[in-house]
Amino acid sequence: MARRSSHTPEELRQRILEAAQNIIEREGLIGLSAREIARSIGYSPGTLYNIFENLDDVLLTLQTQMMASLVDVMKAVPTAETPQLTIDALAHAYVDFALDNKRMWNLLFTHYLPSEMAAPVALIENVNIVSSIVESAIAPLMAKAGKLEIEVAAKALWAGVHGVTAIAVTDKGPTLNSATAHAFARQLVTTYTRGLTCK
Amino acid sequence: MARRSSHTPEELRQRILEAAQNIIEREGLIGLSAREIARSIGYSPGTLYNIFENLDDVLLTLQTQMMASLVDVMKAVPTAETPQLTIDALAHAYVDFALDNKRMWNLLFTHYLPSEMAAPVALIENVNIVSSIVESAIAPLMAKAGKLEIEVAAKALWAGVHGVTAIAVTDKGPTLNSATAHAFARQLVTTYTRGLTCK
DNA sequence: ACTTCCAATTGACCGGCGTTCATTTTTATT
DNA sequence: AATAAAAATGAACGCCGGTCAATTGGAAGT
Numbered sequence: 001m002a003r004r005s006s007h008t009p010e011e012l013r014q015r016i017l018e019a020a021q022n023i024i025e026r027e028g029l030i031g032l033s034a035r036e037i038a039r040s041i042g043y044s045p046g047t048l049y050n051i052f053e054n055l056d057d058v059l060l061t062l063q064t065q066m067m068a069s070l071v072d073v074m075k076a077v078p079t080a081e082t083p084q085l086t087i088d089a090l091a092h093a094y095v096d097f098a099l100d101n102k103r104m105w106n107l108l109f110t111h112y113l114p115s116e117m118a119a120p121v122a123l124i125e126n127v128n129i130v131s132s133i134v135e136s137a138i139a140p141l142m143a144k145a146g147k148l149e150i151e152v153a154a155k156a157l158w159a160g161v162h163g164v165t166a167i168a169v170t171d172k173g174p175t176l177n178s179a180t181a182h183a184f185a186r187q188l189v190t191t192y193t194r195g196l197t198c199k
Numbered sequence: 200m201a202r203r204s205s206h207t208p209e210e211l212r213q214r215i216l217e218a219a220q221n222i223i224e225r226e227g228l229i230g231l232s233a234r235e236i237a238r239s240i241g242y243s244p245g246t247l248y249n250i251f252e253n254l255d256d257v258l259l260t261l262q263t264q265m266m267a268s269l270v271d272v273m274k275a276v277p278t279a280e281t282p283q284l285t286i287d288a289l290a291h292a293y294v295d296f297a298l299d300n301k302r303m304w305n306l307l308f309t310h311y312l313p314s315e316m317a318a319p320v321a322l323i324e325n326v327n328i329v330s331s332i333v334e335s336a337i338a339p340l341m342a343k344a345g346k347l348e349i350e351v352a353a354k355a356l357w358a359g360v361h362g363v364t365a366i367a368v369t370d371k372g373p374t375l376n377s378a379t380a381h382a383f384a385r386q387l388v389t390t391y392t393r394g395l396t397c398k
Numbered sequence: 399a400c401t402t403c404c405a406a407t408t409g410a411c412c413g414g415c416g417t418t419c420a421t422t423t424t425t426a427t428t
Numbered sequence: 429a430a431t432a433a434a435a436a437t438g439a440a441c442g443c444c445g446g447t448c449a450a451t452t453g454g455a456a457g458t
Contacts, residue, residue: 155374
């Protein structure tokens with residue numbers, strides 16, 4: 001059959017991505033399959049492969065979308081009265097974003113794509129944008145420092161916030177989890193920035 | 200057939216775990232399958248299920264072993280002249296451990312076991328031991344602080360070191376990767392501990 | 399209205415997977 | 429030698445990712 005449904009290729013593409021995202025949020029990566037996606041949008045498995053190269057292509061596209069959303073969220077964080085407060089707000093936004101999309105956020109960092117499959121430029125670029133946002137926020141605290149020094153300081157801190165987030169989203173253990181993630185992130189940011197500013 | 204080979208059940212168990220570990224280090228989780236394990240030790244697939252409940256049981260056992268190794272490594276880190284140096288040495292050991300066993304270390308944090316499968320007590324206990332090692336190292340810097348405060352400070356820092364490690368092992372991007380991981384961990388530890396000690 | 403054409407879609411097919419379990423083989427015991 | 433128990437098998441089930449020749453049905457041309 002052909003053109004049975006009224007979906008344009010773009011619509012179909014979006015429906016596939018939505019379906020995949022729903023399945024992941026519901027059942028995790030483990031529950032995702034081409035057949036399950038096809039079932040949930042009322043198409044046959046083969047149809048997926050007319051639009052995406054394979055399942056990894058679908059996942060890579062989702063990763064790219066997620067990263068773009070993250071950048072949007074972080075860009076929307078307003079500059080606060082002090083650099084410390086701005087960084088704290090950025091960390092809060094980051095943690096919130098992850099907690100709101102636990103499984104999809106996890107996907108960003110835990111799904112290894114086959115090495116022969118290059119990450120799209122847009123994805124890499126957005127990673128850099130996140131870095132630069134943090135660098136801009138941290139720079140005022142390091143007036144006398146060079147560009148490289150600032151970059152290192154920003155990336156170390158952000159990797160740290162990332163670590164807090166990563167542990168929190170798994171929700172194991174009673175101490176560092178979804179409920180307490182913001183507090184731990186604040187502790188890290190506060191102490192780290194104090195370390196930056198006082199000798 | 201039965202008892203064809205000369206392997207005791209314990210030996211067989213170890214061979215399965217070794218084979219699984221080799222496959223994971225070589226090809227990642229994606230390459231792991233019960234059939235592949237069986238092939239690589241010269242048994243039929245069914246045999247695995249005489250010894251382990253299922254593949255997740257194998258993975259959980261590997262996770263437990265890995266965590267035990269990590270604890271061994273961290274316990275072996277000698278107390279240095281200053282708390283700062285001790286913490287730095289602990290971070291170094293942690294990063295080293297992860298870099299030496301990238302895929303297996305990743306397994307510790309990225310493989311979601313089905314929720315109906317509880318983590319073994321030994322695994323949870325060892326996570327707590329890692330925490331307590333860091334707490335002991337950080338306590339001298341927080342003489343006036345309460346137990347809870349120390350715990351929070353230690354866990355936030357260690358989640359941070361974990362984050363640096365997590366990003367480094369994926370080896371994407373030119374900045375924070377295997378080659379630079381130790382430097383970033385040191386940056387985080389140094390700045391954070393300075394933030395703890397100076398007002 | 400009728401035909402032609404072609405993009406859209408299908409679904410059978412391949413090889414592989416996790417897991418189960420009745421059956422077979424081997425060892426140990428009597 | 430006979431028997432019981434243990435160990436290992438491999439066929440079977442229902443899934444999976446991915447391919448592709450065949451089919452369908454709307455659009456365009458007449």
